[in-house]
Amino acid sequence: MPRRTIEEFRREREEGQARLTAHNHLGLNRFLRLDSAAYEDGALPGKTKELLGLTASTVLRCNDCIDYHLEGCVKAGYTKDQIIDALNVALVVGGSIVIPHLRHAAQSLDELLAEQR
Amino acid sequence: MPRRTIEEFRREREEGQARLTAHNHLGLNRFLRLDSAAYEDGALPGKTKELLGLTASTVLRCNDCIDYHLEGCVKAGYTKDQIIDALNVALVVGGSIVIPHLRHAAQSLDELLAEQR
Amino acid sequence: MPRRTIEEFRREREEGQARLTAHNHLGLNRFLRLDSAAYEDGALPGKTKELLGLTASTVLRCNDCIDYHLEGCVKAGYTKDQIIDALNVALVVGGSIVIPHLRHAAQSLDELLAEQR
Amino acid sequence: MPRRTIEEFRREREEGQARLTAHNHLGLNRFLRLDSAAYEDGALPGKTKELLGLTASTVLRCNDCIDYHLEGCVKAGYTKDQIIDALNVALVVGGSIVIPHLRHAAQSLDELLAEQR
Amino acid sequence: MPRRTIEEFRREREEGQARLTAHNHLGLNRFLRLDSAAYEDGALPGKTKELLGLTASTVLRCNDCIDYHLEGCVKAGYTKDQIIDALNVALVVGGSIVIPHLRHAAQSLDELLAEQR
Amino acid sequence: MPRRTIEEFRREREEGQARLTAHNHLGLNRFLRLDSAAYEDGALPGKTKELLGLTASTVLRCNDCIDYHLEGCVKAGYTKDQIIDALNVALVVGGSIVIPHLRHAAQSLDELLAEQR
Numbered sequence: 001m002p003r004r005t006i007e008e009f010r011r012e013r014e015e016g017q018a019r020l021t022a023h024n025h026l027g028l029n030r031f032l033r034l035d036s037a038a039y040e041d042g043a044l045p046g047k048t049k050e051l052l053g054l055t056a057s058t059v060l061r062c063n064d065c066i067d068y069h070l071e072g073c074v075k076a077g078y079t080k081d082q083i084i085d086a087l088n089v090a091l092v093v094g095g096s097i098v099i100p101h102l103r104h105a106a107q108s109l110d111e112l113l114a115e116q117r
Numbered sequence: 118m119p120r121r122t123i124e125e126f127r128r129e130r131e132e133g134q135a136r137l138t139a140h141n142h143l144g145l146n147r148f149l150r151l152d153s154a155a156y157e158d159g160a161l162p163g164k165t166k167e168l169l170g171l172t173a174s175t176v177l178r179c180n181d182c183i184d185y186h187l188e189g190c191v192k193a194g195y196t197k198d199q200i201i202d203a204l205n206v207a208l209v210v211g212g213s214i215v216i217p218h219l220r221h222a223a224q225s226l227d228e229l230l231a232e233q234r
Numbered sequence: 235m236p237r238r239t240i241e242e243f244r245r246e247r248e249e250g251q252a253r254l255t256a257h258n259h260l261g262l263n264r265f266l267r268l269d270s271a272a273y274e275d276g277a278l279p280g281k282t283k284e285l286l287g288l289t290a291s292t293v294l295r296c297n298d299c300i301d302y303h304l305e306g307c308v309k310a311g312y313t314k315d316q317i318i319d320a321l322n323v324a325l326v327v328g329g330s331i332v333i334p335h336l337r338h339a340a341q342s343l344d345e346l347l348a349e350q351r
Numbered sequence: 352m353p354r355r356t357i358e359e360f361r362r363e364r365e366e367g368q369a370r371l372t373a374h375n376h377l378g379l380n381r382f383l384r385l386d387s388a389a390y391e392d393g394a395l396p397g398k399t400k401e402l403l404g405l406t407a408s409t410v411l412r413c414n415d416c417i418d419y420h421l422e423g424c425v426k427a428g429y430t431k432d433q434i435i436d437a438l439n440v441a442l443v444v445g446g447s448i449v450i451p452h453l454r455h456a457a458q459s460l461d462e463l464l465a466e467q468r
Numbered sequence: 469m470p471r472r473t474i475e476e477f478r479r480e481r482e483e484g485q486a487r488l489t490a491h492n493h494l495g496l497n498r499f500l501r502l503d504s505a506a507y508e509d510g511a512l513p514g515k516t517k518e519l520l521g522l523t524a525s526t527v528l529r530c531n532d533c534i535d536y537h538l539e540g541c542v543k544a545g546y547t548k549d550q551i552i553d554a555l556n557v558a559l560v561v562g563g564s565i566v567i568p569h570l571r572h573a574a575q576s577l578d579e580l581l582a583e584q585r
Numbered sequence: 586m587p588r589r590t591i592e593e594f595r596r597e598r599e600e601g602q603a604r605l606t607a608h609n610h611l612g613l614n615r616f617l618r619l620d621s622a623a624y625e626d627g628a629l630p631g632k633t634k635e636l637l638g639l640t641a642s643t644v645l646r647c648n649d650c651i652d653y654h655l656e657g658c659v660k661a662g663y664t665k666d667q668i669i670d671a672l673n674v675a676l677v678v679g680g681s682i683v684i685p686h687l688r689h690a691a692q693s694l695d696e697l698l699a700e701q702r
Binding site: 133147152154155159160161162165166168169172173174176177182196198201204205206207209210211229 | 273277278282285287290291294299313320328329
């Protein structure tokens with residue numbers, strides 16, 4: 001069972017979001033917009049909030065959410081060491097149950113950084 | 118990594134349940150019966166409780182449990198719009214961390230509705 | 235340490251919500267409105283969604299959220315037996331870790347029903 | 352807000368369980384019996400399973416469940432050091448979010464051991 | 469049942485931590501040091517990681533952990549608006565089940581800011 | 586989508602851990618050592634703590650962590666019936682949401698026991 005790549009995640013996510021918004025459920029579509037808006041510049045810069053999203057996703061142990069925010073963090077210009085330092089906070093808060101998600105994140109991070117070069 | 122279909126889920130679930138009950142652990146087998154019984158008609162109709170099971174499974178973020186109760190909800194006669202409305206409650210209660218499971222559920226729901234036609 | 239009554243919960247909740255909305259954070263205030271809207275009549279009746287909210291709150295083990303939706307369920311006209319039947323679904327899905335919250339809910343339910351008489 | 356003592360927990364729990372069983376919900380009452388039965392001697396000694404219950408309750412962060420199993424562990428004859436060693440497994444698995452529950456458990460454990468003398 | 473103040477939380481936490489370290493469990497004491505170290509300056513500034521700790525604590529819904537990191541965030545110099553903006557990320561990720569903890573956090577934040585004046 | 590075997594899990598885990606430690610993040614590497622140390626003989630035998638790790642992993646619903654501790658439990662000499670008895674505690678504590686992970690665990694356990702013969 002080969003690992004889902006970042007590229008596959010992007011395609012699946014895009015299709016899935018299209019499928020969700022196609023239902024035209026007013027509340028659901030408003031939630032999706034509220035979700036995007038939460039990471040835009042506000043009292044805190046969007047860049048900082050992307051890192052908050054990554055940490056929250058990691059302690060809640062959701063690989064899709066981790067990949068989504070990892071991509072945002074790489075785009076925002078965080079270095080590999082800075083991202084690992086954020087993941088370490090998630091590890092300490094969330095415990096060893098988080099480790100399989102760190103293994104996933106470490107591989108996604110390598111793929112994302114390879115794309116940038 | 119193609120998505121597991123509803124048909125594959127059914128087969129895997131059936132095999133897995135058989136494997137579990139084969140252990141003849143009295144407590145475990147009693148739990149499995151108690152689990153089935155919880156969705157039968159009682160003070161509330163079974164149909165309503167199937168929807169409760171779907172919402173609980175969604176906020177707890179378990180795709181297998183979501184698929185199991187989605188199938189029950191479709192069999193019980195809920196429309197697509199009603200099921201999406203229930204999933205929206207789960208989204209508001211459980212937050213954006215639930216979204217990947219909504220993407221999964223939306224595709225399962227389409228497969229289940231296609232089977233009915 | 236006497237148990238917080240439903241009456242105290244209502245007062246604390248009202249003060250707390252006022253404190254939250256007073257920050258005038260656009261996203262936060264939109265979320266609070268989206269939360270209320272999720273339980274209004276839609277493809278599913280609001281009454282059904284109140285029960286979904288109760289079950290979701292119970293498996294996620296939040297006493298304040300349980301009390302909030304218990305009040306909604308009693309107002310919507312569910313009987314004691316129907317509410318217990320919904321809580322039983324939450325117990326089976328969520329396991330014995332939910333039991334302390336059922337004890338809390340059972341006492342809140344008695345207070346809410348006593349108010350109605 | 353003084354801490355709830357073990358003695359108060361016992362009284363509240365007893366009243367709450369009586370209130371729950373009084374509803375005569377067949378499924379709920381069966382679940383309560385299944386819960387007790389899970390900690391009786393079986394393929395594993397009940398003593399070992401009490402420790403499993405403590406660890407599970409700690410990583411799921413439920414103080415009432417922790418106190419219930421701490422009492423069982425003390426009755427079963429585990430020493431203070433052994434119980435702390437089990438709680439350390441829960442800390443490593445569950446992370447720093449578990450620490451407030453360890454503070455609670457440490458005080459409950461002292462109360463329970465003081466009763467034995 | 470009056471709310472536990474920040475001052476009471478500090479006293480209880482200090483006593484509890486002393487009680488935990490007094491057990492001289494090597495692993496447990498090492499974990500407590502690792503926990504402190506995670507928020508010191510590293511690849512990311514400690515100030516940023518304090519905000520990560522607050523968000524992680526909020527989505528995992530632990531009031532003691534929220535208060536601990538709120539205090540750290542206020543000491544680190546974040547403004548009220550910035551802290552609310554971080555809590556909004558936690559709300560969107562974690563959903564309405566987080567709201568009772570936002571009410572708690574908003575009151576703690578007011579107490580902490582009042583101390584600074 | 587064929588199930589990941591125990592053999593594949595071992596390979597993926599080894600590669601992932603190597604990738605994580607290669608970052609040379611002091612805190613992260615210390616956590617990984619603390620994690621291993623928690624299951625060594627102490628006030629409780631390592632064998633008992635392996636079973637605590639399995640139960641904690643099951644109620645927290647992490648298949649990778651379940652497989653890791655199942656392997657430890659089989660190596661430590663627990664019988665199939667004893668392991669199922671521990672998983673039953675996890676089922677009662679964690680509820681039906683745990684069942685898909687029991688199906689996974691039952692198959693992993695059969696693979697691990699087949700290796701021993």
